[in-house]
Amino acid sequence: MTETSDGDADGTRIIDGEAVAADVRDDVAAHVETLEEEGVTPGLATVLMSDDPASETYVSMKQRDCEEVGIESVHVEIDADAPAEELYETIDDLNEREDVHGILVQLPVPDHVDKRRVLRQIAPVKDVDGFHPENVGRLVAGDARFKPCTPHGVQKLLAAYDVETEGADAVVVGRSDIVGKPMANLLIQKGPIGNATTTVCHSRTRDLEGKLATADIVIAAVGVPEFIDGSMLKEGATVIDVGINRVDADTEKGYALVGDVEYESAKEAAGAITPVPGGVGPMTRAMLLYNTVKAAGLQSDVALDLD
Ligand SMILES: Nc1nc(=O)c2c([nH]1)NC[C@@H]1CN(c3ccc(C(=O)N[C@@H](CCC(=O)O)C(=O)O)cc3)C=[N+]21
Known part of the structure; x- marks a missing residue:
């Protein structure tokens, strides 16, 4: 991406999903050209x-x-x-x-x-979501064909902002088939944006606060508005908010989008954080495009340089 600039007044880096997604789309557009040729x-x-x-x-x-x-x-x-x-x-x-x-x-x-x-x-x-059992199995086996779009997008965000995952304590909150499980699988794998010590928390987790208190990286994917707040985070943690919740609000559309993280307090504690909207959502869509060109390359035997 163009720069990993920013940071607000207290130095927290705001992870710009729109910007990283635009870079992924540029990349995808170049692959589309190769295919067209x-x-x-x-x-x-x-x-x-x-x-x-x-x-x-x-x-x-x-x-x-x-x-x-x-x-x-x-x-x-x-x-x-x-x-x-x-x-x-x-x-x-x-x-x-x-x-x-x-x-x-x-x-x-x-x-x-x-x-x-x-x-x-x-x-x-053709399974660009990566939800078919064959593709789930390949991902778990460390031989992914299509990484599910949201966790793959999160990996790209962590890479774009040079977040160290190697040996880091990562906590994934949520165990869904589309985000929590594949996210945890990617984070524990060997290689770049992997090698993290990963804990998966969910609704039956006994001591969520205790797990979060030592987490270097928090991935919030529970689907509950503002479930995690700044008081629960380790100072300087990287916070990736996957939640996109519509809540009633006095706006033109009649709703507002909020994450699974209470943004204002979390921003105070975090070293880097994704906003909602403009964080993970645009990346999910960008990785779908990425998987689609990958699929086209596989089906037409055109070699594309993709991970
Ligand atoms: N087979 C399947 N695959 C999916 O990937 C899938 C799905 N089903 N069902 C629903 C969820 C949800 N999802 C979103 C993707 C992008 C934004 C997104 O771009 N959000 C914008 C804001 C959008 C707005 O303004 O409403 C943002 O966060 O900035 C949101 C939600 C993909 N999903």
Whole structure:
């Protein structure tokens, strides 16, 4: 990125997710060009089966991102109360299409849909979320094909701001399949942005305060607004806030976005911190583009220099 500048009045570095994401998009755009030279236009399909306004917002943001970097996007909308078969068949069709290299089914899907089946049905080589069991297994085995977008984006942020993970005490708060588990897996692995001593905390953790008090790096991914505050952090800790919670507010949209971390107090204690919005969210979207060009390279046998 251009600079790892900033820091507010008390010297806390504010980790600029928009800036790092813009750099990732530039990188992706260069790979798109390489693919185009070989006659390949990368394509991403997004599938939405939900009436949730937040889901609709995210999906339309993803389409705009694609346009910006030259990825073709295909969008399929399925009625939230349509039979589950409609979704399964859509996935089969997209698996077959040669112009579609990546498939993302926006989660959550309705209750009458078998989520595990959806994740298994996406062709592993098109699974740009990295949620198919084959890709989960490869990640855990240290042979990742598609790293899940959010944890991968967090790694990129830590790298961009030269946060030392080697031997550091990292605490991941949250154990979801899409963030907590893969994040912890990446942090313990050998290699760059790994080698951390990683603790995973969750709702049954007995002494969360005790774990946080010694953490050099805190990854908050619980989905509870302002769950962690500055008094719980070690002075100088790096705080990565994965939470993007909509809370009622007296704004034009009728809501505000807040993280899982109480920003003002955490900023006082932290050495570096991600804001919400403008932190992890833009990185999640950027890494989806990254995985899509990777998928296109794999499916068309074009060598791209990607990790
Ligand atoms: N199969 C699947 N893959 C996903 O990656 C996936 C998903 N399902 N379901 C929902 C969550 C949520 N998610 C977000 C990504 C970016 C922002 C983002 O860019 N947020 C902006 C603000 C957006 C706003 O203004 O509302 C920011 O934090 O700055 C938010 C949320 C991806 N998800």
